[in-house]
Amino acid sequence: MSLQNRVQPDGEIVAAGWRGEWMGNRGILHDGQRQLGSARWRHQNWICCKLDFKGRKRPLMAPGNYTELFFYDEAQALAAGHRPCAECRRADYLHFKSIWESLFGPADAKGIDRALHAARIDPGSKRQTAHRVHGHRARLHCANAAQLPQGTMILVDEQPALVWQTGIHLWSPLGYAAAQPLPAADVTVLTPAPIVAVLTAGYRPQPHISLR
Numbered sequence: 001m002s003l004q005n006r007v008q009p010d011g012e013i014v015a016a017g018w019r020g021e022w023m024g025n026r027g028i029l030h031d032g033q034r035q036l037g038s039a040r041w042r043h044q045n046w047i048c049c050k051l052d053f054k055g056r057k058r059p060l061m062a063p064g065n066y067t068e069l070f071f072y073d074e075a076q077a078l079a080a081g082h083r084p085c086a087e088c089r090r091a092d093y094l095h096f097k098s099i100w101e102s103l104f105g106p107a108d109a110k111g112i113d114r115a116l117h118a119a120r121i122d123p124g125s126k127r128q129t130a131h132r133v134h135g136h137r138a139r140l141h142c143a144n145a146a147q148l149p150q151g152t153m154i155l156v157d158e159q160p161a162l163v164w165q166t167g168i169h170l171w172s173p174l175g176y177a178a179a180q181p182l183p184a185a186d187v188t189v190l191t192p193a194p195i196v197a198v199l200t201a202g203y204r205p206q207p208h209i210s211l212r
Helices: 074-079 090-104 109-120 194-201
Strands: 006-009 013-015 022-025 048-049 070-071 131-133 135-137 143-144 153-158 159-165 167-172 186-189
Touching: 013 090, 022 074, 048 074, 048 135, 048 143, 070 074, 074 159, 074 194, 109 194, 153 167
Parallel strands: 006 070
Antiparallel strands: 006 013, 022 048, 022 070, 131 135, 143 186, 153 159, 153 186, 159 167
């Protein structure tokens, strides 16, 4: 039986069989039986990490250790509101941080995390554009599809899709579908607005191997 540790583009954590290319951390979310409770984060520094770093090995969901979360690719980690890890992905983090500061002013990791948390979680909102994520609402926004940068995740007929190159790829637990044209209209955007700005300014997430 699959553990509940796969993160979908909308930030929801599910039990699924697809293999992730990246790992993440939101704190300790599981119990002694490796089951998730109601919490979906324990801190605001949501990060995206390499699967392999300095040969480190760890059992999944060990008691007292953070819950290992997995993302299909980096674009989906960004859509869920995670940023590059400052340790295992130092160069990517510094690149992300440099672009962030050029857009929003000086910030350390904690400052970026606070801003991202405010952009991804909207607990009091009752807007129709908000998706409920276990008692909390993921803050979504709208934009013209043609103006979105590569690596942005959007909703097309309620299905997640990746903006990549000159089109989009619908996503399901089976993976990305073949490319299709960009919608000729405004779309609901899953990727938090500040991260969309960072993507627009030049940060490029690594796509899934199926798109490389």
